[in-house]
Amino acid sequence: MARVTFLDDSEDLRLVMVSLIESRLRTSCLGLGSYAEMVERANEVLQSEIVILDLDLGHKKPSGIDAYQWLMQQGFRGCIYFLTGHGRSHPLMMAAEKSGARIWEKPTGSTHMLQSMSEQLRPPEAQL
Amino acid sequence: MNLHSSRSYPSAPHIWRATLSLTACGIVCSFMLVIGLFSKMPQIAFHTSFILLTCLTSQILLWVFRKTRPLHLASWLYMANVWVALATVTLNHEFFVRNNLPFGAFLGVKMMAAIIALQTPMVRWVGGGCLFALAAVPFLQYFHWLPEIRQNFSSSEPWITLAIVTCASFIYFHRLNFFAVVEKKAKLEASATELRRFTHLLLGAQHLTNTPLQVIEGTTQLIRDQHPQTAPLVEKIEKAFVPIQNISQLMSFGNKHISWSEVHLPSSIDELEKEVRVLAKELAQNQTLFHLQPATEEEKSS
Numbered sequence: 001m002a003r004v005t006f007l008d009d010s011e012d013l014r015l016v017m018v019s020l021i022e023s024r025l026r027t028s029c030l031g032l033g034s035y036a037e038m039v040e041r042a043n044e045v046l047q048s049e050i051v052i053l054d055l056d057l058g059h060k061k062p063s064g065i066d067a068y069q070w071l072m073q074q075g076f077r078g079c080i081y082f083l084t085g086h087g088r089s090h091p092l093m094m095a096a097e098k099s100g101a102r103i104w105e106k107p108t109g110s111t112h113m114l115q116s117m118s119e120q121l122r123p124p125e126a127q128l
Numbered sequence: 129m130n131l132h133s134s135r136s137y138p139s140a141p142h143i144w145r146a147t148l149s150l151t152a153c154g155i156v157c158s159f160m161l162v163i164g165l166f167s168k169m170p171q172i173a174f175h176t177s178f179i180l181l182t183c184l185t186s187q188i189l190l191w192v193f194r195k196t197r198p199l200h201l202a203s204w205l206y207m208a209n210v211w212v213a214l215a216t217v218t219l220n221h222e223f224f225v226r227n228n229l230p231f232g233a234f235l236g237v238k239m240m241a242a243i244i245a246l247q248t249p250m251v252r253w254v255g256g257g258c259l260f261a262l263a264a265v266p267f268l269q270y271f272h273w274l275p276e277i278r279q280n281f282s283s284s285e286p287w288i289t290l291a292i293v294t295c296a297s298f299i300y301f302h303r304l305n306f307f308a309v310v311e312k313k314a315k316l317e318a319s320a321t322e323l324r325r326f327t328h329l330l331l332g333a334q335h336l337t338n339t340p341l342q343v344i345e346g347t348t349q350l351i352r353d354q355h356p357q358t359a360p361l362v363e364k365i366e367k368a369f370v371p372i373q374n375i376s377q378l379m380s381f382g383n384k385h386i387s388w389s390e391v392h393l394p395s396s397i398d399e400l401e402k403e404v405r406v407l408a409k410e411l412a413q414n415q416t417l418f419h420l421q422p423a424t425e426e427e428k429s430s
């Protein structure tokens with residue numbers, strides 16, 4: 001079961017981030033391209049410890065905010081990060097930040113992201 | 129506010145239209161006068177022919193400059209047409225006075241004052257020059273006439289004519305002030321629209337570049353991990369990445385000023401290109417409409 005879920009509509013970014021997370025953090029990472037895909041694989045997503053959401057998932061498609069609200073409705077207990085370029089001042093993003101979600105602004109250094117994620121991941125022994 | 133449909137805006141095309149209509153009326157009237165009076169009154173026909181020649185010259189100049197339409201030339205032509213019409217009225221007065229024919233004292237001047245107050249384009253020196261001529265010429269003509277001729281007119285002349293021209297001046301300059309307020313408001317609205325479009329454009333550009341930049345950044349880390357010998361080269365990329373990152377974050381300054389329920393950022397380069405074209409076109413239109421010039425050194429330092 002993946003410990004990190006990465007949701008972004010850009011296939012290139014998904015491939016790069018999944019590779020980085022798996023190689024640097026030595027943990028499995030699930031890459032998803034849309035809200036619909038996330039709902040389809042709800043079991044795996046809800047068992048993740050970290051979910052990283054892009055805000056804009058395509059024109060006229062459910063956004064990262066919708067994904068966040070779905071996670072909250074499903075009782076997700078893990079850590080949520082938003083990886084967004086321009087949406088920092090979106091009212092719902094700001095509300096999500098107040099509720100504990102963290103926001104990274106694209107383009108942000110991978111080292112910084114991975115460092116932050118490693119602090120959130122439970123040690124492997126604690127999962128047993 | 130649609131500036132293109134504004135009738136009181138003193139753009140060169142507007143002044144050209146006003147000049148064209150005035151000149152066309154002058155030509156028609158002059159032509160009719162020449163035809164109707166030539167056989168009976170050669171002198172007035174001579175003056176009218178002169179006016180006809182002036183109007184024809186104006187039309188030729190209008191045709192020559194139809195593409196460039198410089199504002200000053202249009203303004204001078206408009207004023208010249210008004211002066212020519214005033215000369216016609218003045219000559220007619222002289223004709224009637226010398227032939228002892230009854231006529232309405234300075235009726236033509238009063239009519240011209242009303243027309244100029246309501247029709248003259250919003251260029252201060254054009255309106256001022258026309259109204260000044262309308263005030264001065266009848267006044268000078270009246271006192272040029274001998275006292276026995278002046279007895280044929282009402283004792284209130286030329287003061288009534290002067291009062292009407294003064295009222296026309298008040299109306300014209302009130303229009304001018306009102307127009308200045310409207311113009312200022314239009315400029316502010318145009319500026320605000322330009323700024324919103326520009327902010328939206330920057331956000332759109334940032335939106336389209338931030339993901340590829342993130343891909344580049346992540347890929348350089350993967351290259352460093354998989355090929356440690358490339359570390360020096362990867363460091364160069366990382367160093368170059370820092371200012372790009374800062375600039376990208378600066379470009380998103382407008383995200384605090386947009387309406388999230390209405391905004392639709394471009395989702396492709398083609399859409400962004402369309403927005404750039406629309407903004408460039410609006411900038412060019414606003415520059416033409418408002419005769420905008422680059423800021424001088426004094427303005428920049430202040």
